[in-house]
Amino acid sequence: MNNFLMEMKKNRMLYIMLLPAVLLVLLLNYLPMAGIILAFKNFRYNLGIWGSEWAGLRNFRFFFLSGTGWMVTRNTILYNLINLLTTQLLAIIIAIVLNDIRGRLFKKLSQSAIFLPYFISWIIVGVFAYNIFNYESGLLNGALKALGAKPVNVYAEPSLWWLIIPSFNAWKWVGYTSVIYIAAITGIDPECYESADIDGANIFQKTFYITLPSIRTTIIIMLLLSIGRILRGDFQMFYQLVGNNGQLFSATDVIDTFVFRSLVTGGDLSMSSAATFYQSVLCFLIIVLVNGVVRRVDPDSALF
């Protein structure tokens, strides 16, 4: 106890600076956690959260009733893994390339162009996609027909979406993510490159022996942070690109869209809380697991 007070006294300025962040996390992340209780209740507005009766695990049943729960969990994890790998990999490549471009104007222009999709809402992207893939009048089929090929009905072919969704996702996020890597690369001591130049290293050798090892910690932290979201489907993306197209669900349905579709008519808060609770618990387990692995391999890069 005394140690604690001593510590507080010694570093009080630091702790005061930390205080707003701690309060914010408590207020926005810990306090709402009490809402988990809703998942186990039969929520009625007039009785309130505490007054409503307990429902046990009843609110979770719809999720597994039709076997769809497993399918959407699988889809969510797979999509996140694919998106995670493609986005991070592309972002790293872009960051390295942009860093080596000498022309200032060209560098800024291309960076802005890559960043731009981040600002376009999924609703608009959904309209783009529909105008590209529409069977009758879409851009894609127009091009295919002009080349004499057979038109493709993208909206009836689930397997194609394993390609389409990661592509749109990467297009939208790569610019944003690459900024973080660009920052990390800028932080590398230029002397390392200078001495590599003197030793006659080429650009690939410099990338593999200097740049990548130097940003390893950043890469791992970015991966860990993304893994924390692995059970959250980007609802906007899936919903705007696919809509209510049941034909594609086997390849495009993720937890969030499934829950939305199932509960939108009933509007049951308890059941949606149950679904969120399921996502959160699985997320928690996965992140603890992955972090454990990282701690074994590379203790410095682990989050905790």
Next chain:
Amino acid sequence: MKRNARLLGLLLVLVLVLGSLPLFALAEAAEFDISQPVELQIYLIGGPARDYDMVLEKLNEKTKADLNATVNINWIGWGDFQTKYPLILASGEPVDLIYASVWTQYYAEAAKGAFLDLTELAPKYMPKSYAEITPDFMQQATVDGHLYGIPAEFYQFGMMGYILRGDLMREYGFEGISHMDDYGVFLELVRDNNPEMSPGDFIATSDSLEGMLWREHGFQEITFPLVYDVREEHPKVVNFYEEAYILDFFLKMKEWGDKGYWSKSVLSNKDENAYASGLAASRIHNQDSWKSSYIAHPEYESQFFFLSPYSIKTQAMQDGMAVPASAKNPERALMLLEKLRQDREYYNLLTYGIEGLHFEVTEQNTLNPLDPEGFAPEGYCSWGFKEHKFFITPEGMPDNLDEVNAKLEEMAIVNPFVLFTPNFEPVKNERAAVASVYQQYAKPLIYGYIDNPEEGYKTLLMQLEIAGIKEMQAELQRQLDEYIASLAE
């Protein structure tokens, strides 16, 4: 002790002095205390007109004078009202008045305790409008003996049907629709003669030919695919997909889809304005949509055909207003509602806009919208207090409107089960699972996406069974039986 007595005396004097102040105001506003100015929070669905603020300013001048209240209107957009509406009620945010309807889940929300019981407040604060509520509407708006919503005193005989471009019909020499296959003929004519148009304006979330099919067989929806025929004395809850003709229907839809009667991307289409913007030659919707598209585009000469064997008076809570349980000023909210329903000036403002600027009443006593861009008649959720006595027929209605209305009234039946409001709570998991199965396995069949409809149909039935349609059917049948038994008493 003595000091206390003196204090008490002082208090008494104070009460008398203060009490006498609002006495004058009280005398004016009958028996209600409106001495405190309040701001009424109202939630409506949709979005405001360009000139809505202007209209609201006029309204507030009146409410300030009459009720010592100002009105603040908040909008719940069409895009997300299904999620936002329940959230607003659940949040406990103080809302004084909200639009309520069967399609905003009036009964489910009422059962959850979202609304204030108006059984005693309504006759006191809106006596005239309360007295006007007809007994059948009163009964329908009542949930478990409590009046949770005030239904608009307006009804029609609701009907879904085929809306077709009349100008094209004339061009093709197409007579009309007396069977669903006739509609197929029309779609083919459009495809062959007007390839630049989509024959039908279909989107995944709108009503489809399947909706026409169950209506044409005389069914009413409980929660799809569970339906019942209200003409029966003791109806059975039917799983529509177990009807004998369903497979033939799916096969036909496969054929129509292959023939290009609708876009092959229909399931991902979100553009519902294709008919209105002249890109589609027909759509499936209700008579209100028919009328509004007729007014918007007289040159289309839109025609309306329906094949249902009967029509039913719209439900009481098709449109209405409710006071959420979180209301801070329920009394003043009801007084405002009374004004909206009894004072033509109030009614006109929120329904038609400002007279002379947004609308005028012609010599034939029809409504001429002067500035539909600024304020379109009945465009902004004024339906919750719609009144027959203030209603003005718009100009440019279809020529055969009276004929259609007469036909609808003639074929009307009394639905003895209109008050049957199922409680989905015991089967909410099954209902959610079925809703998901419907999207995943039924919709693709309805639009002919599935190469082998026989197989697809089997899968659909199996998935419905796994989702628990049988349990749901049994539970709803039990509730319906119970309801019928209670009618007999």
